[in-house]
Amino acid sequence: MVDQLTQHDPRRIGPFEVLGRLGAGGMGLVYLARSASGRRVAIKTVRTELAEDQLFRVRFTREVEAARAVSGFYTAAVVDADPRAAVPWLATAYVPAPSLEEIVNECGPMPAQAVRWLAAGVAEALQSIHGAGLVHRDLKPSNVLVVEDGPRVIDFGIASGVSNTRLTMTNVAVGTPAYMSPEQAKDSRSVTGASDVFSLGSMLVFAATGHPPFHGANPVETVFMLLREEPDLEGLPDELRPLIDSCMQMEATGRPNPADLQSQLAPHLFGSGSDDSGTASAWLPERAVGLIEARRNGRPAPKPGQPPARGGGRPAPLPIPPPPSHDPVVPAPPVRSAPRRLARSGWPVPRCRSAPARASRTSAPPPSRHRPPSRRSPPPGPNRAPA
Incomplete structure (x- = not known):
């Protein structure tokens, strides 16, 4: 949804007339704007502290190219x-479409086949991004838009620009804790395309279940779970577990590349000999189709629990609440030393302990890779004292 401009927002950016706010991200504000010919674009601006970093500007220039x-x-x-x-x-x-986050929050988890189509489209997008020498570094549900003929990955070329600036050189991790890879949580400067594949797996868990695989009470606990525990796969259909397991291998070298993922998915998508994925009704639930059409036409979403009518108009809709313009603020836990911090949230990153394997969320027996562990609060971490 588009919010009105405030008195502090620019009215022009470069050659574009600014029309409204689309939201705010870790790098800065996002605006809807229009060119002189009437073409609409989404403009991502950069935060002041990054704009003042000359090393960021050099790298950002390279990443933009x-x-x-x-x-x-x-x-x-x-x-x-x-x-x-x-x-x-x-x-x-500008893509006038709801994000994957909005689709799942409004319509519920996606069916397994829809998750496969989603995975295939995002994998193809990652091939294009990696082929240009970029790593996305912030692949998550809000950075994937959903339209009739498949997903659209956005915000590549910005998160990657912050890598190797003074922020990461002063022990800041770049990304979103619930969807980042283990190696990204440890050192965001050295990640490869395999990190995006792990993030894709985490995002597919959200699409299929309605929750991310790692979800602590705050970013610190979320990163602790990522580094030390098994993912929460509760509600994940068994038929999707091989796909998720391959993407979410702890070691980057054990994950498939995007082309391998597409080969892995092809028999499930084209095994029947039909290919009608070019329309939303072929791969998305009806409620999601209605939300996509409403967003494109500037209408409210169809009423929850009442799918679009077939062939004879659609039911009276209810408004969609706008997405939050910023991440929720969570009070920081006490910090005993000078830990690393997450660029998007300012939270300390817990150091990984010397144990070679993740700790399970249950005391005994440990959960298998293909069995969702029970949900429990994480054990005391570096910034969490035992009761």
């Missing part, structure tokens, strides 16, 4: 950018 080369069908193309502006910005094609 690489992002221009990303032309895959399942990505939102970069149309313009100015990394040398007082407030650096990047403009991409």
